[in-house]
Amino acid sequence: MTDSAFEPLTVTYEHLRHSTDAAELSEFARRELPDRSDQAAFSRATALLEAVGGNPNTPVEDREFLARTMPFPNVLVKLARDPEASVRQAVAANTDDKNWLVGRLTKDPVPEVRDTALRNRKTSWKMRLEGAQNPEVDAATLDFLATLGTEIEEGAPAVLSSMVRRAVALNPNTTAATLDKLADDPSAEVRHAVAKRRRQ
Structure with missing residues (x-):
């Protein structure tokens, strides 16, 4: 050429x-x-x-x-x-x-692509919330989403991040270890979601 x-x-x-x-x-x-x-x-x-x-x-x-x-x-x-x-x-x-x-x-x-995108800090809160509600999202990604606004991205909007953590608490793929962590969440809505999940 x-x-x-x-x-x-x-x-x-x-x-x-x-x-x-x-x-x-x-x-x-x-x-x-x-x-x-x-x-x-x-x-x-x-x-x-x-x-x-x-x-x-x-x-x-x-x-x-x-x-x-x-x-x-x-x-x-x-x-x-x-x-x-x-x-x-x-x-x-x-x-x-x-x-x-x-x-x-x-x-x-493809789950690996989806889960990687959900961990990208450029992902919008709307997409993170939908990911947290998705029963096909893996436990490791749900564990990551459960830390948004508390352990990571501490300056995140409180309402939006707590909505994501609440959705994680209600997701059937969320592990017992992640639920234990969310049971002490600063948001009452998240703590209530954990209690509701444990009653099911």
Whole structure:
């Protein structure tokens, strides 16, 4: 391939989007980005990464690398739809994500992706609450959600965080150990939910 710097962006983009050359795609995925001060080169590079990230011929480990390290929504949106769960999980863990994108991944059909998204600090309180209410969410993630507003994110909105902890207390997947912790919760609503759960 000729030096892509001399090709129109659309030509290079379409080439990379359809390329079957794994080595070429891998090289683009790992290429150092130009300095942000060179806005034209920087914008071009991030646009091309979108093409690379969205190409299923890009090696999985390179798509995972982009999913973990990229702060750019255009690239992450492509990777959030990746057929490989490991790539979507890497997006779900990326704390540069936009909250709407992490929120989408809290609904992923693969439990590991869903649970990773629920642990991302960019996840909205609405999505956290829905996760805490979901009977398919695993016990470890529920244990994490049970600490929001008390042990972690102590500056969190009291009403919202207590709603999440209350939902955890009522979730059938919540372990006895997590319930014991929530039995001493500062919120009366959470303590009442624990008592209700124990009566069931």
